Amino acid sequence: MSISFLLVLSAAVLGAIIGSFLNALSFRFNTGRRILALSGKDGRSRCMSCGHTLEALDLVPIFSFIFLRGRCRWCGSRISWQYPLVEAVAALLSVLVFLSVPGPISYGFWLLVWMTLLFIVIYDLKHTIIPWSCSIFLAALAIIFLLASQVGHPMSIFGIWGLLAGPALAAPLFLLSLVSGGRWMGWGDSALELSLGWLLGFTAGLSALLLAFWSGALIGLGILFYQRLPWHKKVSVTMNMRSEMPFAPFLILGAALALFCHVDFFSQIYLLF
Ligand SMILES: [Zn+2]
Numbered sequence: 547m548s549i550s551f552l553l554v555l556s557a558a559v560l561g562a563i564i565g566s567f568l569n570a571l572s573f574r575f576n577t578g579r580r581i582l583a584l585s586g587k588d589g590r591s592r593c594m595s596c597g598h599t600l601e602a603l604d605l606v607p608i609f610s611f612i613f614l615r616g617r618c619r620w621c622g623s624r625i626s627w628q629y630p631l632v633e634a635v636a637a638l639l640s641v642l643v644f645l646s647v648p649g650p651i652s653y654g655f656w657l658l659v660w661m662t663l664l665f666i667v668i669y670d671l672k673h674t675i676i677p678w679s680c681s682i683f684l685a686a687l688a689i690i691f692l693l694a695s696q697v698g699h700p701m702s703i704f705g706i707w708g709l710l711a712g713p714a715l716a717a718p719l720f721l722l723s724l725v726s727g728g729r730w731m732g733w734g735d736s737a738l739e740l741s742l743g744w745l746l747g748f749t750a751g752l753s754a755l756l757l758a759f760w761s762g763a764l765i766g767l768g769i770l771f772y773q774r775l776p777w778h779k780k781v782s783v784t785m786n787m788r789s790e791m792p793f794a795p796f797l798i799l800g801a802a803l804a805l806f807c808h809v810d811f812f813s814q815i816y817l818l819f
Pocket residue numbers: 593594595596597598618619620621622623
């Protein structure tokens with residue numbers, strides 16, 4: 547096995563382990579349960595149904611779910627798809643980050659950024675809200691990124707563009723929240739977009755925002771259409787035109803496409819000047 551293959555594999559394993567931690571965090575965050583407890587009732591992970599303390603064999607990211615066929619070893623109740631899905635996505639993100647920025651400091655930084663974004667997606671899907679602590683942490687990372695990119699060429703024209711990208715891209719979302727009192731667009735979404743603008747820069751950030759609106763509209767219409775199908779049984783979540791749909795997952799999907807697939811509709815715009 548070549549060194550590069552081993553490194554990619556390690557990035558995948560590290561991502562899956564962090565994904566497993568994010569799963570635990572998503573069930574404990576803001577619930578009063580201690581997150582980093584190693585003993586006591588908050589310490590070990592337990593089955594949600596029977597409360598049996600889980601052992602090493604139950605806690606291997608992705609593989610435990612596959613080998614146990616998605617059921618608890620003790621009570622046989624179904625384990626949520628959230629577990630393997632988040633672990634797999636975290637592993638994929640870690641590999642994508644490694645392939646785009648293999649240097650250890652850059653990799654560590656962007657891994658932290660993407661794991662924070664992944665946690666925001668999970669939390670927003672579960673609770674349709676973005677925790678402020680996550681927004682503030684992400685904004686701090688974005689500001690560190692802006693400062694670090696200034697090293698060597700302080701206050702260059704690209705530096706000023708980069709600084710303006712955050713507020714400029716967050717402004718339309720902020721206006722939507724302001725006009726609707728937070729109903730059309732959550733306040734947390736503009737806070738998230740501020741950081742995404744800083745992290746992606748103006749042109750990639752704008753592409754990401756457009757992709758977010760398009761994919762959001764597509765999925766929203768898809769859900770509405772699905773609910774009108776005759777064979778569609780009543781699902782637990784019904785939706786209409788005014789339903790609150792979490793938007794952070796779409797903003798972050800757009801950012802992932804812009805960053806990892808290099809979708810940038812506007813990069814050629816500089817050629818016009
Ligand atoms: Zn159980």
